[in-house]
Amino acid sequence: MPRPEPHDPRLLSGRRILITRSADRAKPLASLLTSLGAAPLVLPLIDFERAKDQAILDDVLDRLAAGEFDWLVISSITTARVLLEKAAERGTTPAGLVPSATRVATIGPSSLRVLESIGLSVHLAPTELQSADGLVELWEPAPARVLLPQADIAAPGLREGLASKGADVTSVVAYHTVDYPAGAGRRLMAELPPALKVSGDSMLPMFSPEEARAGLGAGTVDAVVAASPSAARRIAQTLPPLGRCQLIAIGRPTAAEASRLGLTVAATAKEPTPDGIVAALESVFANEGNPL
Incomplete structure (x- = not known):
């Protein structure tokens, strides 16, 4: 880049x-x-709250760990926070949730750096058009089993675009986007490591x-x-x-x-x-x- x-x-x-x-x-x-x-x-x-249906999310993560998906597509930094939280619940790391044979895709260099900072190797990310559309443009047409965890309000474009390239897409609500502040006890609390160098530690x-x-x-x-x-x-x-x-x-x-x-x-x-x-x-x- x-x-x-x-x-x-x-x-x-x-x-x-x-x-x-x-x-x-x-x-x-x-x-x-x-x-x-x-x-x-x-x-x-x-702000962001945990998915209301944790059972469905846990089920697809079990399937991910069992090797049922060829690709894990992460379209937001907040999804990375969900993976951190779910990994901690299971006594592992985000990399421990993703089998070595499962490839990871994301939507741009910023999210790539965040995913690498939590231990995930990224195999596909656009550098020109850094968005869901950019990822769909890069995606090679072929049958593939894809897990797509997203926000409850995520637009359908990424899911539909991957499906148009032959992917069998399993989408799941990973978190809810809400007005600030999130509800007590429901807020997504996992903290990402600093993926970008930040100088100073003063209050904003x-x-x-x-x-x-x-x-x-x-x-x-x-x-x-x-x-x-x-x-x-x-x-x-x-x-x-x-x-x-x-x-x-x-x-x-x-x-x-x-x-x-x-x-x-x-x-x-x-x-x-x-x-x-x-x-x-x-x-x-x-x-x-x-x-x-």
Whole structure:
């Protein structure tokens, strides 16, 4: 994968960027923004709960361990957290859940690095179009037994795309996406090891929805980052009007959902990484003329 282009601190200096993720998932982006002189602000809008039907999930994981699947397809970092939690319940590691003959696929370099950090070897991941569509494009047409654990609200595109290539896809709800915060006792708690280097260990400034709306109304928030279609939906429900604030989407599905909801997307990150998001922010601020 090519190295990212150098960033221009002049474009980010003094910018206040709202990241609509939990603090642990916001930290790699926040660290890069801080190093470039920007002020990251964290507003968690979505959270994740364990699958309601644990019996079904446990059953397919038993089948996975028994070698019934040729491929395990992991389409989100949150699914990696589910595997960590289920492995801990069984007294093993995520690699202990996946037989050596079962290959692992994911949707891009960021998720690849996370999966490698929990001990899984990844055999297939797109580098150009880093999304479910990109993985389907790479997939070789052939009969294959595929396990696809996903969120309860996952779009059908990945499952249907793999099936169109001849795969026999078993999809299962691995977790539920909910409004922040998740219910007590139901929140997915497994912590991922740091897959990306993060400098410093300072607390991130946390915003409430009320504080975010006040900042948007006052014009003191320069951009808001939507990391997923569900985050775009929560932004549309919670924050408008955005005023002068620029919306940055991570990936085409997020941009499409934001547009469907009537939100103006200023830029879409070409890569779902901190560098990709910062590059999208820089393109927007460069087009504004002189930064604030």
